[in-house]
Amino acid sequence: MPTMQNALTSSTADPQSAVLLCVDKHIAKASSYFDYPLRKPQVTFRASGTRAGTAFLHQNRVNFHRILLQHNLHTYLSDVVPHEIAHLVVHSLFGRVQPHGREWKLVMQSVFGCRPSVTHTLDLSVLERKTWDYQCACTTHQLTTRRHNAIQQKKRIYRCQRCENILTVSP
Numbered sequence: 001m002p003t004m005q006n007a008l009t010s011s012t013a014d015p016q017s018a019v020l021l022c023v024d025k026h027i028a029k030a031s032s033y034f035d036y037p038l039r040k041p042q043v044t045f046r047a048s049g050t051r052a053g054t055a056f057l058h059q060n061r062v063n064f065h066r067i068l069l070q071h072n073l074h075t076y077l078s079d080v081v082p083h084e085i086a087h088l089v090v091h092s093l094f095g096r097v098q099p100h101g102r103e104w105k106l107v108m109q110s111v112f113g114c115r116p117s118v119t120h121t122l123d124l125s126v127l128e129r130k131t132w133d134y135q136c137a138c139t140t141h142q143l144t145t146r147r148h149n150a151i152q153q154k155k156r157i158y159r160c161q162r163c164e165n166i167l168t169v170s171p
């Protein structure tokens, strides 16, 4: 059984902070492109369902799935954040139009310089798995998703009691 330790790590790799910066950057880009002062949306990180992100147009709010974000940060910054922010921008500027119509495509391509893909290629398996394989120097340990997430968020490290090596997730 692994033992638990608190780890003191810097928070530079915090995915939620990275997303908040990314949101601000895209709102600023759109504001300057259209010369229109777009309001910053409220950003939430609720983990429900399997949607990577959801734009709530009438609340000027966007939700990003906390667990999917932890495991797909790169896709969020390059794809999911621009996709959802584009929905808010289109709603503010053009009102009721097709969700992924030409206004949305314009914002994605011309304003954000992104590929206007409607679906995201995300690893959804993280939502289904109950245990995770972690390796030390001597064996494989099964960790719960709760512990796995704590490790991925750099809140905890775990060591093998026998060999005392830090556990790392199996590829």
Ligand SMILES: [Zn+2]
Binding pocket: 083, 087, 099, 100, 118
């Ligand atoms: Zn969409």
Ligand SMILES: [Zn+2]
Binding pocket: 136, 137, 138, 139, 160, 161, 162, 163, 164, 165
């Ligand atoms: Zn070991």
